[in-house]
Amino acid sequence: MVANARDAVRAEMASALELGGALGLAMAERGEMPDGIGILNSLGLRHLRFIGPDGLPRPEPAERRAPDWFAALIGGEPQERRLVAGDLRIVAEPWDEIAEVWEDMSDLAAAMLAVGLLLMAAAHLAVGRALAPLSRLEAGVERLRAGDYAFAFDGHGVPELDRLGTGIAALADGLAAAERENRQAGQRIVAAQDAERREIAREIHDELGAALFAIKVDAGRILRLRDGDADTEAAERAGKILDTAAEVHRLSRRILARLRPALLDQLPLSEALADLAGDWMRRQPDIAVTLAIEPPAAVADLDGCDEVLRLTVYRLVQESLVNAFRHAAPSAVAVGLRIDPDMVEITITDDGPGMPNGGDAGKSGFGISGMAERVRTLGGTLSIGTAAGGGTRVSARLCRPALSPSSPPALECMT
Numbered sequence: 001m002v003a004n005a006r007d008a009v010r011a012e013m014a015s016a017l018e019l020g021g022a023l024g025l026a027m028a029e030r031g032e033m034p035d036g037i038g039i040l041n042s043l044g045l046r047h048l049r050f051i052g053p054d055g056l057p058r059p060e061p062a063e064r065r066a067p068d069w070f071a072a073l074i075g076g077e078p079q080e081r082r083l084v085a086g087d088l089r090i091v092a093e094p095w096d097e098i099a100e101v102w103e104d105m106s107d108l109a110a111a112m113l114a115v116g117l118l119l120m121a122a123a124h125l126a127v128g129r130a131l132a133p134l135s136r137l138e139a140g141v142e143r144l145r146a147g148d149y150a151f152a153f154d155g156h157g158v159p160e161l162d163r164l165g166t167g168i169a170a171l172a173d174g175l176a177a178a179e180r181e182n183r184q185a186g187q188r189i190v191a192a193q194d195a196e197r198r199e200i201a202r203e204i205h206d207e208l209g210a211a212l213f214a215i216k217v218d219a220g221r222i223l224r225l226r227d228g229d230a231d232t233e234a235a236e237r238a239g240k241i242l243d244t245a246a247e248v249h250r251l252s253r254r255i256l257a258r259l260r261p262a263l264l265d266q267l268p269l270s271e272a273l274a275d276l277a278g279d280w281m282r283r284q285p286d287i288a289v290t291l292a293i294e295p296p297a298a299v300a301d302l303d304g305c306d307e308v309l310r311l312t313v314y315r316l317v318q319e320s321l322v323n324a325f326r327h328a329a330p331s332a333v334a335v336g337l338r339i340d341p342d343m344v345e346i347t348i349t350d351d352g353p354g355m356p357n358g359g360d361a362g363k364s365g366f367g368i369s370g371m372a373e374r375v376r377t378l379g380g381t382l383s384i385g386t387a388a389g390g391g392t393r394v395s396a397r398l399c400r401p402a403l404s405p406s407s408p409p410a411l412e413c414m415t
Contacts, residue, residue: 005101006074013092017081020048020090024083037088051089066095066102074098133161141168149176179379183399186377191308201255212252215245261314268303269310273317277335280321287325288332298339305344309398312378313337313346316371320348320394328352328392344398351391371396 023040040050066074074094081090133155140151151172155161222238263272270293277289293299305313317335324333330350338345375382380398387393 001105005105009074009094009097009101012097013079013094016045016048016092017079017090020045020050020092021081021083024050024088024090027088049091049093051091066098070102071095071098074101133158137161137165137168144168144172144175147179149173149179183379186379187308190312190374190377194308194311212245212249216242216249219245261311261318264310264314269305269313270299270303272314273335273337276314276318276321280325280333284325287330289321289335290332291335292337294336294338301339302337302344305400308378309344309400312371312374312398313344316346316375316382316394316396317348319371324348324350324352324392328354330391340400342400344400346394346396346398348394349387349391351387351389354386354390354392 020040023043027037027040037050040048078094079092081092082088083090133153137153140153144151149172151169153161153165153169155163155165219238219241222235222241261272263275267275274291277291281287281289293302302313303310321333321335324330328350330352333348333350336347336349372382375396375398378398380396382394382396384392384394
């Protein structure tokens with residue numbers, strides 16, 4: 001383009017010199033020199049300047065409208081021709097022609113810039129629309145990683161994207177099915193463990209309790225049958241037997257409570273939790289223990305949960321209260337339960353100094369560690385950390401299964 005402009009300017013200058021030479025010769029032949037020089041300059045020929053023999057300064061060239069670097073790039077310089085007849089100098093100046101080229105190229109550059117911007121905008125929109133399905137695909141994969149397996153993808157008619165979306169949707173369905181199976185298996189395992197604990201507790205109560213009762217009866221009979229000083233040693237030994245039997249009885253009651261809370265067989269879960277909180281308040285009257293169930297109308301739903309869920313909630317509250325009173329030395333402990341249609345959320349918060357182990361459930365003792373494993377097995381989550389106002393906060397979310405895993409069909413699957 002620059003070379004073409006350079007050639008066009010040179011051709012224009014040559015043409016202008018030819019025209020100026022023809023006009024000068026015509027003036028000279030008519031004998032109108034040197035007065036005819038003024039007439040020639042007044043003709044308005046843009047590129048030509050006529051200078052006579054008197055050597056008068058030629059008129060100033062037209063104002064350059066093109067930048068110097070552009071004029072140098074075009075390479076246009078004034079060209080001069082002398083006519084012997086009439087002693088006339090004809091000068092062809094390229095400035096106006098270069099300015100026209102500059103204007104044309106500026107307009108062309110502006111048009112190209114505008115077209116380029118439009119093309120870039122169109123490309124941006126086209127690429128954005130082309131990549132939009134990939135962005136949705138990425139968002140769907142992120143939801144899959146977060147545990148949301150409800151995956152749906154529309155490739156907008158692109159065969160490759162449709163195949164990719166179909167494959168990922170099938171994978172999501174498989175993961176959802178596997179998670180349901182794992183959760184159901186975990187619930188059956190926990191239900192079987194609870195059933196085994198209940199059976200062990202029953203055997204301890206029936207067999208060991210009866211044996212301890214017999215020991216106490218026999219020892220009491222020995223004490224009543226003692227006669228004089230000869231039976232002093234026998235009486236002492238009988239007393240020791242009674243003390244040992246009483247200690248073993250207390251131990252068996254603690255083991256029974258750990259294996260299977262008797263309250264859950266006698267009271268609804270809400271009343272059993274209230275009794276648990278009241279028991280701690282009777283033991284520690286200086287510490288306020290509160291129990292809140294939200295919404296209040298959901299108490300019946302809480303009491304109607306399946307056995308595995310009720311036992312898990314009770315155990316979690318029980319272990320958290322034990323840890324709070326044993327390690328935190330709080331002045332207040334708050335137990336809260338929120339019942340949703342498909343979820344039960346439990347929070348236990350105290351105002352003690354907080355956990356020394358940075359909220360690691362695995363270092364919080366066998367009780368909480370075991371509960372964390374139980375909650376994970378049931379498909380829930382358990383977190384232990386610092387409460388908003390200081391102290392320790394235990395939070396758990398448990399799913400409410402549609403079918404109780406402790407029902408007879410579920411237990412039959414384990415046999």
